[in-house]
Amino acid sequence: MAAPTDAAGGADAPPETFTEAERARLLPYVTTLDGPVFALSGLPEVVKGALFARYSRSPKSLRRLFLDEFAGDVEPGEASAGGAVGVTRAEALYERVFVEYGDDSVAQLGGVHLACEGVSNVLTKVLEWGRLMAYLEQxxxxxxxxxxxxxxxxxxxxxxxxxxxxxxxxxxxLDEAFLTYARWLEPLQAHFRRRHPRAPGDSETVYRNTIRAKALDTLRGLLPAATTSNVGLFGTGQAYEALLLRLRAHPLAEARQTADRILVELRKVIPAFLRRVDVPERGGAWSRYLAETRQATADAAARLLGDAVAEPRPEVVLTDWDPDGEVKVVAAALYAASDLPDDQLLARARRLGPDERAAVLRAYVGERRNRRHKPGRAFERTAYRFDVLTDYGAFRDL
Structure with a gap:
């Protein structure tokens, strides 16, 4: 439920007051000194994580908490001079608060943008496996x-x-695959120029880029899995820890080498979040567990399926679905709009006719004016499983 606001847009809470000295102390680190909504700036991720860890167990506001318990660890003028709080001091601060107040969830409160360049397409999919990170790939x-x-x-x-x-x-x-790709690049662009002449309103730059994109889209299926790419990642300390544990357990040397490089660079910005990764009895044991279970599963598959031959299938097969999916989605859509318990809504949804269910779904989906207008999470109530056989170009998109 939204908090009540006054005419100026502030939340329904008594305004905080600060002395002039306190305002000067806070100013480099918060985006506003007066409103109830503000962002932190100029602080390392470990300091922000430690501050929020303490915040969850204190009745104080975040700005007051910073002044009373954290400002002493920050040298005045550091942020305004263009530098951040010293990492060594910030790490010690995080360790103190983590031990005294926090748990693993504190590592969710600091994030890093990371670039991994020149990695194979195989490794990009390993890097992008985690659900709680954001990725951009060349x-x-x-x-x-x-x-x-x-x-x-x-x-x-x-x-x-x-x-x-x-x-x-x-x-x-691989050289031959790339040579074939390169040989066909210009002929394909010429082909698409013939098929799609430039429209009078198109600029030369837009038209040239469109034609090139069509050719590249057609040819990229020739590029092998070893093709290298650049990947940008954003994630929390906790997400990076999970990524590193997975990479360190991977059978490919490229993945393990990249894990070593990532750990070196992340420890320059969020060292306290990654203390356990290469500790033998902590992260080391975890990575060994991942490697051992992968190998044990591979052994079981070889033992049980070793003589099986893959049967022919279409390129796309719907292998599993929920026969009650429509009923469940309708019930889930109605759940937030009613006071009925879930099982009662399911029973009511089963008794609805096709037109009535369709009416609920139309109301829930609404008028989508573009693909970014996505309906609510009721559609997560059911699932469909597809088995897709595709070339690597399409797999990159999937």
């Missing part, structure tokens, strides 16, 4: 891969192949 739909930085096409050369007789075959096969 797009093969808009970036051509016909160049040769340093005289080599952009694909990963696995450490596992060094010194192996397969190394030459691997490089030859």
């Amino acid at each position: 797009s093969t739909r808009y970036v051509p891969y016909d160049d040769r930085p340093g005289g080599r096409f952009r694909y990963h050369r696995p450490a596992e192949l060094r010194g192996s007789p397969l190394a030459h075959r691997y490089a030859t096969a």
Whole structure:
């Protein structure tokens, strides 16, 4: 429920007052000194995490809490001079508050933007596995891969192949794939220019980019899984810890090497959030558990399915669905709009006719004016499972 507000838009709470000295102390670190809604700025992630950890167990406002319990750990003028609070001092502050007040959830309160460049498409999917992070990946739909930085096409050369007789075959096969891609880039653009002549209102730049995107979109299925890409990630300390534990347990050397690099860089900005990752009896034991269960499952699959041959299937197969899905979605849509318990709503939804259910769903979905207008979470009440066989170009989008 929204909090009552006055004419000026403030929440229905008594306004805070600060002395002039306190206002000067706060000003570098909060976006406003007067309103009830404000953001923190100029503080390291570990300090913000520690501050919020204490916040959850204190009756004080966040600004008052900072003044009373945290400001002494921050040297005046640091943020205004363009620097952040010292990481060493911030880490000690976080450790003190974590031990005294916090738990693992405190690591959800600090985030980092991280770039991983020149990683294989196989590794990008490992990096992007976590649900509680945000990702942006260099797009093969808009970036051509016909160049040769340093005289080599952009694909990963696995450490596992060094010194192996397969190394030459691997490089030859991938070079040929990239050469084929490069040979077809201009002919395909010419083909699309013939099929899609430039409209009178299109600028030359827009038209050229559109044609190139069509060609790249068509050709990217030729790019192998070893193709390298750049990935941007944003996540909390807790999400990065889970990512690192997973990478350190991965069978591919590229994943493990990238984990080492990520840990080095993250410890420059959120060191306290990642203390456990490489401690043998903590993160080490966790990564061993992940590796052991993966291997045990692979052994079980080999033992039980080793003689099975894959049967032919269409490229897309709906393998599982909920026969009561429509009823459940209708009941879930009505749940927040009624006072009835869930099981009673399910029973009522089952008795509704098709037109009545459709009316509920139409009301719930509303008039979507673009794809970003998404209905509520009632549609999460059911599930559909698809088995998709596709080339790597389409898999990148999926």
